[in-house]
Amino acid sequence: MNLTEEEKRIAVEQTRNILQGFSGGRGNLIPILQQVQEKLGYVPREAMEEVAQYLGIPAVDVYSVATFYNQFRLIPPGKHQIKVCMGTACHMKGGNIILDCWKRRLGIDVNQVTPDREFSLERVACVGCCTMAPVTVIDEEVHGKVTPTRVDGLLFSFGVKIPKGQQKEGEAVEQQ
Amino acid sequence: MKTVTLTIDGRTVQAREGEKLLWAALENGIYIPNLCAIPGVKHPAAACRLCFVEIEGYPRPVTACTEPVVEGMVVSTRSPRVDRLVYTAFELLLSNHRLDCASCPRNRSCELQRIARERRFSLRVKRLRKLERNLQVDDSSPVVRYDPGKCVLCGRCVWACREKGTGVLGFARRGFERKVTTFGDVPLGQSGCNGCGECTRVCPVGALTGKEA
Numbered sequence A: 001m002n003l004t005e006e007e008k009r010i011a012v013e014q015t016r017n018i019l020q021g022f023s024g025g026r027g028n029l030i031p032i033l034q035q036v037q038e039k040l041g042y043v044p045r046e047a048m049e050e051v052a053q054y055l056g057i058p059a060v061d062v063y064s065v066a067t068f069y070n071q072f073r074l075i076p077p078g079k080h081q082i083k084v085c086m087g088t089a090c091h092m093k094g095g096n097i098i099l100d101c102w103k104r105r106l107g108i109d110v111n112q113v114t115p116d117r118e119f120s121l122e123r124v125a126c127v128g129c130c131t132m133a134p135v136t137v138i139d140e141e142v143h144g145k146v147t148p149t150r151v152d153g154l155l156f157s158f159g160v161k162i163p164k165g166q167q168k169e170g171e172a173v174e175q176q
Numbered sequence B: 001m002k003t004v005t006l007t008i009d010g011r012t013v014q015a016r017e018g019e020k021l022l023w024a025a026l027e028n029g030i031y032i033p034n035l036c037a038i039p040g041v042k043h044p045a046a047a048c049r050l051c052f053v054e055i056e057g058y059p060r061p062v063t064a065c066t067e068p069v070v071e072g073m074v075v076s077t078r079s080p081r082v083d084r085l086v087y088t089a090f091e092l093l094l095s096n097h098r099l100d101c102a103s104c105p106r107n108r109s110c111e112l113q114r115i116a117r118e119r120r121f122s123l124r125v126k127r128l129r130k131l132e133r134n135l136q137v138d139d140s141s142p143v144v145r146y147d148p149g150k151c152v153l154c155g156r157c158v159w160a161c162r163e164k165g166t167g168v169l170g171f172a173r174r175g176f177e178r179k180v181t182t183f184g185d186v187p188l189g190q191s192g193c194n195g196c197g198e199c200t201r202v203c204p205v206g207a208l209t210g211k212e213a
């Protein structure tokens, strides 16, 4: 996933603005990253580099914190954000199979976005609808009892067409 | 500098006041398993949980790398409780370790092998399920080879890289995914690593090794 030059420029600019409100030193790292994410919707590496330089710490330490906490996302969100529940109930009900379906259909891994920026994929902890397990949340809307065919159906509702020959694949997973 | 006298496993030894017990023992030829300890570091990470000892008057075993020596201290490096703790920590480390000693560059000079020898552990995972991390070897640097599948996350390389190298190494993610890596997970060869090789000199296992050897 590559950012456009424009996106990079904005990231650097906004980060610099945010940094003005902070003094140097490691202690401010998390509040800074939170503000960057609030502003940009994610924390790109260009922003992390700016922050590291400003605080006078190795860039890898910023990366370390940004990857440690689930609250930070390092890639821009897709137009549609797909969150697959991996809580206990959903796990028991085959949440990983559903996650695999999304991965395969979108051709991306967890915490990635499709090249056209239409969909991003995440795994989340219990979203509080365990009776509907396995659950996928798309743009705040909860979808329960998801099956591989339902994954295809949901994608279809967003205008994604699954080529005929490939449909079997999802169904085969369902029967396992 | 003041010295204190203490007893470790029935032997009377001298140590500098305030020194950590682990170093006092090692300097006197008494081995205590350890992976994450770094001489001279003020705040030990105490992450590997291998250096447990019993100290008389303490309710439970403590990590020797964090415990300053005290005059008259009576230490024993072994007890059923210590052995149990250390064995469990050791087995946990092995449970996601790419065990492949025969073709490992550190075969015979590896700290895991040493711990196994000293404590008569077998280098096998018996009670736990093996969870291999599917991690690629990073061969991009002309001088350093990094096999994350063998890393025990001791942090020594991160420290060495900061002290003597360019400071490109660090930890990322957490839990099972935790890994020693570079900014943005770029290969070492493109990370700003200057090839000083300091990390390979402190790595206790076969994770970071020099290529010339």
Ligand code: SF4
Pocket (backbone or CB within 6 Å): B097, B098, B099, B100, B101, B102, B104, B105, B106, B107, B108, B110, B111, B112, B113, B150, B205, B206, B207
């Ligand atoms: S790091 Fe040590 S235990 Fe692991 S494979 Fe190499 S020699 Fe064996």
Ligand code: SF4
Pocket (backbone or CB within 6 Å): B150, B151, B152, B153, B154, B155, B156, B157, B158, B180, B199, B202, B203, B204, B205, B207, B208
């Ligand atoms: S690469 Fe070696 S020195 Fe670095 S954390 Fe892993 S085991 Fe320790």
Ligand code: FES
Pocket (backbone or CB within 6 Å): A085, A086, A087, A088, A089, A090, A091, A125, A126, A127, A128, A129, A130, A131, A133, A134, A135
């Ligand atoms: S575990 Fe998925 S909604 Fe509770």
Ligand code: FES
Pocket (backbone or CB within 6 Å): B033, B034, B035, B036, B037, B045, B046, B047, B048, B049, B050, B051, B063, B064, B065, B066
């Ligand atoms: S050496 Fe003490 S915890 Fe690692």
